[in-house]
Amino acid sequence: MSVLPKNTLATLKIGQKALVTGFTDEALSLKLLEMGCLPGAEIEMHAIAPLGDPLCISVYGYKLSMRISEANTVLIKII
Amino acid sequence: MQDSLTHKVALIGNPNSGKSSLFNILTGLNQKIGNFPGVTVDKKSGQCILVSQVNAEIIDLPGTYSLYPKSEDERVVFDILMNEKDKHHPDTIVVVADASNLSRNLLLFTQLQDLGLPMVLALTMIDVTEKRGLQIDIELLKKLLGVPVIPINARTGAGVDKLKAAMMSPLSRKSGEGFYRSVMFGCSVVENIKFKFGIINDYKALLIAHRYNVISHFTEAEKLAVKQICEKDDFQSLSFQAKETVARYEFINKLLAQVITRTKVDSVKDRLSSKIDAVLTHKIWGYAIFFATLFILFQAVFAWASLPMEWIDMGVSALNGFFKDVLPAGPATSLFTDGLIAGLGGVLIFIPQIAILFAFISVLEESGYMARVMFIMDKLMRKFGLNGKSVVPLVSSVACAVPAIMSARSIDNVKERLITIFVTPLISCSARIPVFTVLIALVVPQDYVWGIFNLQGLALMGLYAIGFIGAIVTAKIMQIFLKTEEKSYFIMEMPDYKTPRWKNVGLTIIEKVRTFVFEAGKVIIAISIILWALASYGPGNGIEQAKIKAETQAKINGFDQAQTDNLIASYKLEESYAGKFGKFIEPSIKPLGFDWKIGIALITSFAAREVFIGTMSTIYSIGSDNDDENTIIERMKAEVNPETGKPMYSFALAFSLIIFYVFAMQCMSTIAVVYRETKSWFWPTAQFVYMTGLAYLSSFLVFQLLGLK
Numbered sequence: 001m002s003v004l005p006k007n008t009l010a011t012l013k014i015g016q017k018a019l020v021t022g023f024t025d026e027a028l029s030l031k032l033l034e035m036g037c038l039p040g041a042e043i044e045m046h047a048i049a050p051l052g053d054p055l056c057i058s059v060y061g062y063k064l065s066m067r068i069s070e071a072n073t074v075l076i077k078i079i
Numbered sequence: 080m081q082d083s084l085t086h087k088v089a090l091i092g093n094p095n096s097g098k099s100s101l102f103n104i105l106t107g108l109n110q111k112i113g114n115f116p117g118v119t120v121d122k123k124s125g126q127c128i129l130v131s132q133v134n135a136e137i138i139d140l141p142g143t144y145s146l147y148p149k150s151e152d153e154r155v156v157f158d159i160l161m162n163e164k165d166k167h168h169p170d171t172i173v174v175v176a177d178a179s180n181l182s183r184n185l186l187l188f189t190q191l192q193d194l195g196l197p198m199v200l201a202l203t204m205i206d207v208t209e210k211r212g213l214q215i216d217i218e219l220l221k222k223l224l225g226v227p228v229i230p231i232n233a234r235t236g237a238g239v240d241k242l243k244a245a246m247m248s249p250l251s252r253k254s255g256e257g258f259y260r261s262v263m264f265g266c267s268v269v270e271n272i273k274f275k276f277g278i279i280n281d282y283k284a285l286l287i288a289h290r291y292n293v294i295s296h297f298t299e300a301e302k303l304a305v306k307q308i309c310e311k312d313d314f315q316s317l318s319f320q321a322k323e324t325v326a327r328y329e330f331i332n333k334l335l336a337q338v339i340t341r342t343k344v345d346s347v348k349d350r351l352s353s354k355i356d357a358v359l360t361h362k363i364w365g366y367a368i369f370f371a372t373l374f375i376l377f378q379a380v381f382a383w384a385s386l387p388m389e390w391i392d393m394g395v396s397a398l399n400g401f402f403k404d405v406l407p408a409g410p411a412t413s414l415f416t417d418g419l420i421a422g423l424g425g426v427l428i429f430i431p432q433i434a435i436l437f438a439f440i441s442v443l444e445e446s447g448y449m450a451r452v453m454f455i456m457d458k459l460m461r462k463f464g465l466n467g468k469s470v471v472p473l474v475s476s477v478a479c480a481v482p483a484i485m486s487a488r489s490i491d492n493v494k495e496r497l498i499t500i501f502v503t504p505l506i507s508c509s510a511r512i513p514v515f516t517v518l519i520a521l522v523v524p525q526d527y528v529w530g531i532f533n534l535q536g537l538a539l540m541g542l543y544a545i546g547f548i549g550a551i552v553t554a555k556i557m558q559i560f561l562k563t564e565e566k567s568y569f570i571m572e573m574p575d576y577k578t579p580r581w582k583n584v585g586l587t588i589i590e591k592v593r594t595f596v597f598e599a600g601k602v603i604i605a606i607s608i609i610l611w612a613l614a615s616y617g618p619g620n621g622i623e624q625a626k627i628k629a630e631t632q633a634k635i636n637g638f639d640q641a642q643t644d645n646l647i648a649s650y651k652l653e654e655s656y657a658g659k660f661g662k663f664i665e666p667s668i669k670p671l672g673f674d675w676k677i678g679i680a681l682i683t684s685f686a687a688r689e690v691f692i693g694t695m696s697t698i699y700s701i702g703s704d705n706d707d708e709n710t711i712i713e714r715m716k717a718e719v720n721p722e723t724g725k726p727m728y729s730f731a732l733a734f735s736l737i738i739f740y741v742f743a744m745q746c747m748s749t750i751a752v753v754y755r756e757t758k759s760w761f762w763p764t765a766q767f768v769y770m771t772g773l774a775y776l777s778s779f780l781v782f783q784l785l786g787l788k
Contacts, residue, residue: 026317026318026321027317028568028570029321030147030317030320030321030324031149031568031570032570033321033324033325033328034144034145034147034183034186034324035144035183035570035572036180036182036183036186036328038324038325038328039325046353046356046573047356047357047360047454048360049360049454049455049457049458050360050361050362050365050366050455051455051458051459052458053457053458054454054457054458054467054569056356056360056454056573060180060182060183061179061180061211062179062180062183062572062573062575063572063573063574063575064570064571064572064573065450065454065569065570065571065572065573066569066570066571067457067568067569070568070569070570
């Protein structure tokens with residue numbers, strides 16, 4: 001069984017869409033969950049700051065910004 | 080009437096839900112801004128007439144995403160709701176929810192509903208929702224949620240009367256219908272806590288299990304009891320919270336699938352918002368627009384404010400002169416005019432700058448642009464141990480460090496917040512402007528470089544640059560030495576672009592000005608009075624002798640009345656307590672080029688920098704009701720150094736003094752606000768020692784190096 005490369009939110013390009021599949025940091029996931037970033041939620045990369053970090057996604061029609069380090073704890077499946 | 084008077088209604092909702100606008104509509108100018116006891120979170124409350132004869136006290140609780148607090152703002156909401164005896168504990172809650180983001184807004188709603196509080200749901204931004212092509216079946220939502228649901232428009236006030244009526248008959252959910260049960264897997268923690276503390280509500284017991292350590296009314300013994308209950312039952316706080324949140328969203332999304340119908344797919348507004356973001360967060364344009372915005376802001380704060388500031392200055396001088404003429408001369412009149420009114424003038428003069436600054440900041444925040452600035456600045460700021468959110472305090476401190484430090488509250492990370500608070504006073508505030516202006520005018524000629532750049536203006540800009548560099552270098556040093564386990568977060572909602580609500584802008588200005596006048600004003604006035612006393616009285620009979628000595632000397636030189644009075648004032652000051660202090664510290668400030676007269680100004684400036692000009696006027700014996708800056712400059716230019724026989728205010732001395740004012744912590748109000756914000760004397764003390772040390776060292780270097788020439 002081959003190990004799939006971990007796809008995290010931080011790898012998305014602007015305009016790309018994905019589904020949230022899980023989290024790798026439990027404490028951080030609580031904050032993200034509250035903000036509506038749920039497993040199964042459809043997200044889209046909305047903007048990336050000029051210096052490459054932080055980034056801004058849309059989820060459920062509103063925008064959420066987070067740092068790369070935070071985005072790296074969100075596992076996704078690109079659609 | 081007795082009952083209705085004490086009826087308390089709390090507004091609770093997510094940040095950006097339109098909660099503050101609703102509060103402004105409900106209470107208008109009938110607001111009181113205070114602090115929740117023990118914390119620095121602003122408490123806004125106000126009276127509102129619900130229906131005729133029925134009054135309610137409306138409390139605007141800080142914006143929160145859930146009942147699991149992650150910041151101090153959120154903790155206040157949690158604490159108040161958990162403590163029925165808290166004097167802010169509401170009888171009714173109005174949950175304010177942004178209809179265009181209903182699922183996330185309802186998360187908090189369902190938690191509140193589980194607490195069993197009587198509630199009403201107010202839906203804002205229905206117009207935005209409809210423009211996005213979403214229709215909400217309000218009647219069905221009302222039926223499914225079991226509470227009154229009132230759509231309102233926080234801009235026009237439509238629906239507010241219905242909301243007021245609904246506040247009279249809120250509905251609560253019966254206990255025991257919570258969502259959490261499915262995720263608890265027979266864990267008996269809730270039952271045990273209910274039994275132990277005699278609590279009826281299940282969800283309240285669960286919240287206690289999760290967050291007992293931040294409930295302020297719990298004693299240590301009670302916290303220990305909860306801890307033991309949780310340990311015994313192996314209570315998995317993090318995982319239960321995650322499961323609860325997911326379960327709530329499942330419920331909410333199922334419910335919303337019935338309530339919301341989509342009428343069209345894409346919307347122009349979303350695309351427009353994307354286009355604006357593409358420009359405002361662009362590599363080049365993003366920063367260019369931000370710096371252009373800053374430039375306009377500085378222009379406005381300095382240029383537009385100057386005229387009203389002159390009016391205030393003239394008004395206060397006229398008032399002072401009027402009372403001096405009308406009231407009989409004596410110590411009481413002197414205290415009232417030179418102490419109190421002059422001190423009051425020192426406060427009022429900053430109102431135009433603070434009003435203009437906060438007009439700008441509030442427009443930037445209301446429009447949604449400020450969040451973009453934080454977004455593009457975060458990585459840069461993080462290199463210096465700061466946070467994208469540090470931009471607001473740093474920019475605000477150009478007017479005044481006091482409101483700036485208060486605005487650092489939005490930074491959740493303790494370390495980044497502390498660094499921001501620590502370096503904010505290094506940014507040159509408006510109180511330094513009069514000092515800079517006078518000292519620059521002393522030594523920098525009014526010439527133009529390349530015909531366009533005013534040399535004095537460039538010098539002033541240079542001083543701001545030095546202050547800014549001092550701030551970021553300090554931040555960098557602190558980043559290295561300050562260790563913390565806590566992770567820094569930047570998970571933040573980016574609000575949609577909106578036209579600012581002018582009523583909110585206006586109320587922000589009023590609120591900030593009011594805070595400044597009362598917070599800073601108290602200190603400045605108190606210090607002015609103390610200063611007046613120290614400068615008017617002295618040990619023994621030195622003061623009387625100084626008067627006699629001055630009169631004799633004036634007679635010999637054939638001075639007229641005004642000149643004699645000035646000479647008397649000058650000699651008196653030398654013999655006063657203030658003069659003695661100045662002489663006392665003279666040896667320690669000599670290496671910076673300062674004499675005892677500047678020493679007095681330094682001491683008085685430790686209360687507030689702007690006192691410098693007034694003190695200098697007094698020292699150089701110009702009547703205090705005539706603080707025309709030009710006259711002071713002339714006097715200071717004419718001052719001769721008794722040791723060298725050359726002008727006292729050499730280039731080296733003036734710059735040494737300027738640099739001292741750039742770095743030194745000379746503001747009681749700032750010290751007070753840092754204490755309040757950090758709840759410890761360590762930080763204000765460290766800040767005072769650091770800034771004063773930095774000022775001393777820099778001035779020393781400047782004076783010694785420039786003096787070599």
